[in-house]
Amino acid sequence: MSGYYAFLKKELLESIRTYKLLILIAVFFIFGMLSPLTAKLMPDLLSSFLPEGITLTVAEPTALDAWMQFFKNTSQMGLILTVILFSGILGTELTRGTLINMLTKGLSRHAVILSKLTAMILLWTVSYMTAFVVTWGYTAYLFPNDVPPHLELSVFCLWLFGTFLMTLFLFAATLVKSSYGALILTGAVSALLAMVNIAPLAQKYNPLILALNNTALLTNAIQPSEMYSALTVASICFPLLIAGAAVTFKKRLL
Amino acid sequence: MEILAQYWLFILPLFVIQLALALTALVHVLRHPHYRFGTKGLWIIIVLLLNTIGPIVYFVFGRGEEE
Numbered sequence: 001m002s003g004y005y006a007f008l009k010k011e012l013l014e015s016i017r018t019y020k021l022l023i024l025i026a027v028f029f030i031f032g033m034l035s036p037l038t039a040k041l042m043p044d045l046l047s048s049f050l051p052e053g054i055t056l057t058v059a060e061p062t063a064l065d066a067w068m069q070f071f072k073n074t075s076q077m078g079l080i081l082t083v084i085l086f087s088g089i090l091g092t093e094l095t096r097g098t099l100i101n102m103l104t105k106g107l108s109r110h111a112v113i114l115s116k117l118t119a120m121i122l123l124w125t126v127s128y129m130t131a132f133v134v135t136w137g138y139t140a141y142l143f144p145n146d147v148p149p150h151l152e153l154s155v156f157c158l159w160l161f162g163t164f165l166m167t168l169f170l171f172a173a174t175l176v177k178s179s180y181g182a183l184i185l186t187g188a189v190s191a192l193l194a195m196v197n198i199a200p201l202a203q204k205y206n207p208l209i210l211a212l213n214n215t216a217l218l219t220n221a222i223q224p225s226e227m228y229s230a231l232t233v234a235s236i237c238f239p240l241l242i243a244g245a246a247v248t249f250k251k252r253l254l
Numbered sequence: 255m256e257i258l259a260q261y262w263l264f265i266l267p268l269f270v271i272q273l274a275l276a277l278t279a280l281v282h283v284l285r286h287p288h289y290r291f292g293t294k295g296l297w298i299i300i301v302l303l304l305n306t307i308g309p310i311v312y313f314v315f316g317r318g319e320e321e
């Protein structure tokens with residue numbers, strides 16, 4: 001356990017010194033702020049691009065539009081950036097050989113995997129919360145007293161998907177040698193999930209809908225109960241992926 | 255000016271964040287003259303001229319290994 005805490009501390013310190021934390025917080029803050037602003041200014045922007053004489057009636061923006069922007073930004077650019085920032089989390093130390101010293105001095109391999117995963121999830125949570133709080137604040141400022149339904153669940157779903165993706169990435173990083181390989185593998189699995197999503201039967205259980213149906217939840221297009229299967233699948237996959245990563249890393253030649 | 259007065263609550267934090275990112279990256283570029291690719295001049299231009307994206311690209315792809 002002491003190895004776990006010491007290594008976790010090292011991981012967190014590393015994310016500060018390599019400017020990962022700074023970038024994540026800054027970018028998610030900007031996402032959080034731009035979401036309500038884009039929603040607010042969208043009608044003006046559209047009309048300013050239209051040629052003279054054409055009038056376009058756009059509905060007055062609401063808080064819903066702000067949250068739509070929020071989910072679009074964080075689920076796409078936000079997640080991609082987070083995974084890219086973490087891309088070297090295992091590979092860098094392995095290629096440099098800096099991990100071997102600590103492992104031969106008695107640091108358990110499980111502790112390495114677990115502390116790296118904790119650091120990733122912690123940073124993802126902090127940056128995602130930053131975006132959420134900022135969007136919340138600015139939305140309340142621009143669109144007072146307007147909160148779409150099922151917002152908490154929708155926000156939780158995307159958080160869980162992010163956590164799932166981080167775990168998946170770490171598992172991928174234990175399987176392949178290079179950091180880029182792990183990125184490609186994670187991208188391939190995501191693409192596979194997107195393909196599975198075409199089949200109506202499997203759709204319900206696909207963890208990917210946790211990052212896709214957020215807006216549908218807010219507009220009441222789907223009911224919260226329709227997300228439960230996917231939530232369960234993601235929650236079951238989570239310990240399995242951790243176990244997979246721990247076992248693969250234990251057997252791996254360094 | 256009207257827009258500035260109306261949206262200063264947005265523009266100010268955005269400006270501060272972008273400036274902070276650009277300055278942090280600039281200091282790093284100047285103090286660590288080893289890059290994975292590119293030269294010092296190139297990175298200074300990227301970091302200062304490309305808002306937000308420049309510093310991120312530098313820290314993720316351009317930053318060299320520490321000695």
